Amino acid sequence: MPASAITTTAREGEAAGPTRGAGPSGSGTAAWGEESGLELAAAHRRGDPEAFAEVYRRHETTVYNLALRMAADPDEAADLTQEVFLRIHRHLGKFKGRSTLKTWIFRVALNHCRSRLGRKPRPAISLTGAEGEPARELPDPTRGPEERAMARDEGRRLEAALAALPLVFREAVVLRDVQGLAYEQIAEVLGVRIGTVRSRIARGRDRLRTLLTEDPS
Amino acid sequence: MTTHAAHPTDELLSAHLDGELREREARRVADHVAVCPSCRADLDALGRVARALGRLERATPPPLLAELVERRVALDGRRPGLLDRLESQMRSGPVGSPLVVSFAIVLTLAVVVYVFHLGVATVEQRPAPPPREGTTFEVAPTEAARELIDAVGVRTVAGRDFRRAGNGWREVAAGDRPAEAASAADSPEGRALLAREPWLTELLAEGGAVTFVDGERVVEVRPAADEPDSRTP
Numbered sequence: 001m002p003a004s005a006i007t008t009t010a011r012e013g014e015a016a017g018p019t020r021g022a023g024p025s026g027s028g029t030a031a032w033g034e035e036s037g038l039e040l041a042a043a044h045r046r047g048d049p050e051a052f053a054e055v056y057r058r059h060e061t062t063v064y065n066l067a068l069r070m071a072a073d074p075d076e077a078a079d080l081t082q083e084v085f086l087r088i089h090r091h092l093g094k095f096k097g098r099s100t101l102k103t104w105i106f107r108v109a110l111n112h113c114r115s116r117l118g119r120k121p122r123p124a125i126s127l128t129g130a131e132g133e134p135a136r137e138l139p140d141p142t143r144g145p146e147e148r149a150m151a152r153d154e155g156r157r158l159e160a161a162l163a164a165l166p167l168v169f170r171e172a173v174v175l176r177d178v179q180g181l182a183y184e185q186i187a188e189v190l191g192v193r194i195g196t197v198r199s200r201i202a203r204g205r206d207r208l209r210t211l212l213t214e215d216p217s
Numbered sequence: 218m219t220t221h222a223a224h225p226t227d228e229l230l231s232a233h234l235d236g237e238l239r240e241r242e243a244r245r246v247a248d249h250v251a252v253c254p255s256c257r258a259d260l261d262a263l264g265r266v267a268r269a270l271g272r273l274e275r276a277t278p279p280p281l282l283a284e285l286v287e288r289r290v291a292l293d294g295r296r297p298g299l300l301d302r303l304e305s306q307m308r309s310g311p312v313g314s315p316l317v318v319s320f321a322i323v324l325t326l327a328v329v330v331y332v333f334h335l336g337v338a339t340v341e342q343r344p345a346p347p348p349r350e351g352t353t354f355e356v357a358p359t360e361a362a363r364e365l366i367d368a369v370g371v372r373t374v375a376g377r378d379f380r381r382a383g384n385g386w387r388e389v390a391a392g393d394r395p396a397e398a399a400s401a402a403d404s405p406e407g408r409a410l411l412a413r414e415p416w417l418t419e420l421l422a423e424g425g426a427v428t429f430v431d432g433e434r435v436v437e438v439r440p441a442a443d444e445p446d447s448r449t450p
């Protein structure tokens with residue numbers, strides 16, 4: 001199992017050059033193209049620490065945000081992210097390219113989140129406004145100043161509602177609406193049929209709408 | 218919203234929102250929504266939820282996260298887990314290695330069970346220790362030992378419990394009954410008692426009289442005349 005060089009490599013968001021030898025660590029190793037999951041896996045198998053560093057660089061923020069939306073707790077999300085990348089490091093060499101690397105990483109991350117979070121009871125989170133106002137119809141910020149004012153606490157309330165969703169609906173909704181995956185990709189990540197994905201997303205959204213519009217009093 | 222023919226289900230509306238319906242189905246839903254204010258409201262509501270989720274701020278990972286991951290990966294690299302090692306062996310081993318590994322696991326379990334039973338048998342076969350006649354203080358009669366005995370209050374010799382009585386000892390079983398007979402250790406009666414109850418020597422060596430139950434009687438044995446007896450100045 002190769003060591004990693006993630007702290008000496010460019011952070012996510014920085015351009016990954018299409019040519020080799022562009023790594024900030026100055027190691028003269030690879031910079032991979034976007035569709036290079038198999039190459040990264042092969043390099044990882046060969047013991048090239050830059051391969052895992054590249055995977056980390058590309059997916060750190062995505063995995064952290066997925067964990068954050070699943071756990072609804074920044075500290076727990078950081079722990080989950082560490083554990084997910086530990087798993088990725090252990091198993092990257094076995095990646096066979098049957099899906100994209102991104103899908104594979106989502107699958108690793110979600111499986112881990114499920115095993116960790118599935119054992120924990122869902123937190124009781126208040127959906128009331130910051131000043132204790134009851135939740136109302138989800139505002140549309142494009143409508144006008146009043147709606148925009150109502151939308152100030154939208155993110156906070158939405159996060160709370162998301163955390164209150166059952167895990168199967170939460171992961172489907174997060175993959176679709178937060179991470180922007182297509183139904184087919186979600187089906188691959190979750191290992192279910194597209195019809196199931198469609199149902200879970202619809203039910204998750206519907207429950208969110210209910211949670212956000214019901215009066216907690 | 219009951220049937221597709223009447224109103225599209227939430228599932229269809231939601232999939233329509235995501236552009237995940239086939240063309241014909243999508244057109245049917247769109248036609249219905251165009252003329253049905255109720256379904257249009259539902260579609261709008263679902264759309265607002267979806268858009269709001271999409272607007273959730275993308276959080277920046279904590280600055281030290283990369284370093285923590287790197288540390289854990291480095292640590293993990295030094296100590297691969299048992300399952301990983303087994304898996305690795307299964308993958309890198311000869312043809313049929315899963316069978317070999319399975320056999321190794323079964324063999325290991327068998328050895329563990331055998332060793333466990335062997336251990337149990339050894340313990341069972343070990344000769345039992347000789348029966349103890351009673352709990353006895355095995356301490357020398359030093360000052361510290363005396364203090365300890367005094368603190369505990371009861372001293373057990375040859376299975377008999379004794380309490381302090383002046384400078385000597387009185388058997389607890391004797392209670393407050395007065396001694397019906399008394400003799401010196403060097404008298405014929407005393408020597409006979411000592412021959413019959415050799416544990417008396419240990420107590421008499423401390424210099425005081427020993428009162429104990431001898432059959433039906435309570436008797437007292439005093440140290441030999443040349444041994445000090447604090448009770449008889």
